[in-house]
Amino acid sequence: MTEQDDRQTLVDRIASALGETAPGPLKTIARVVKVVGAAKALALLEETRRIEATGGMLTDDGRRRRTPGGVFFKLVKNQTTSRERGKIFGPPPGRIKVPKPAEVVQLARSILIHPKGEAMTVKITLIGHPGRIVEKDAVVITAMQSSHPPSLPRGLPQPPATSTNYVVFIARKQWQRVKDSLVDHPDDRLIIEGYPVFDSRLGPQGAITVYARYVTTQQLQQARRRSEK
DSSP states (O other): OOHHHHHHHHHHHHHHHHTOOSHHHHHHHHHHHHHHOHHHHHHHHHHHHHHHHTTOOBOTTSSSBOOHHHHHHHHHHHTSOHHHHHHHHOOOTTOOOOOOHHHHHHHHHHHHTSOOOOOSOOOEEEEEOOOOOEEETTEEEEEEEEOOOOOOOTTOOOOOSSOEEEEEEEEHHHHHHHHHHHHHOTTOOEEEEEEEEEETTSSTTOEEEEEEEEEEEHHHHHHHHHHHO
C-alpha cells in the first residue's frame, strides 16, 4: 500500500467519524491530513470526540451547536499556523494578494504580444446623463464620462484613477424615443447598450466610441413595467 493509499484511508476514516460526505468537506479533510500529518489529524479527531461527548461546541455567535465536522475544522483553525491554515482553507478575507499596478501593466503588455482569443460577443452598457447633444443627418452624437469604478470582486487590481471618455453614436430614430423623457424629467437617466470601439483619432489619448444598439431611459423602463402589470 502506497503513502497515498494510507492517506486516503485516513481521510475516509476521519470523514466517516465526522459524518461528512459532501465533496467540499472531504477535500478539506484531505488537505488537513496532507498539511498537518496523520498523527496530528488523528489527535484533532480524538479531541473532537471528547468535545462531542461532553456537550459539544457552540458556534461563534453562541446560537447553535456545531456539527462534529464543524468542531473538527474549528480545532484545525485554532491549532495550526497561518501558513498551514492558508494551505488548508485558503487565504483569509482581506489577505488576498493583489498584483501591483506596474505588474498588471507589464503582464497585460506581455499578453497582448501573443495571439489573442476571439470575443464572439461584445457589449457595453452606459447609464447616466448625456453631455452636449449634436444632431447630424441620421445620427445623434453625445459624450459621457466615467470616473467612479463600482465595487469589484476581491482580488482584482484597482483600475487606473483616470476618467474614461465615451463618444456615443445614436440613430436619430432611437433618439426620438428618449429625448422627451430626458427633457421632461431632469433626473432621468439615459440607458445605452452598444458596441464599443477604441478610436485613437479622438484626441491625444483617444476615446471609446459606442455605437448604440438599444436606447431607453429609467423613466421609460418603469413606465413599461407598470403597463405590463
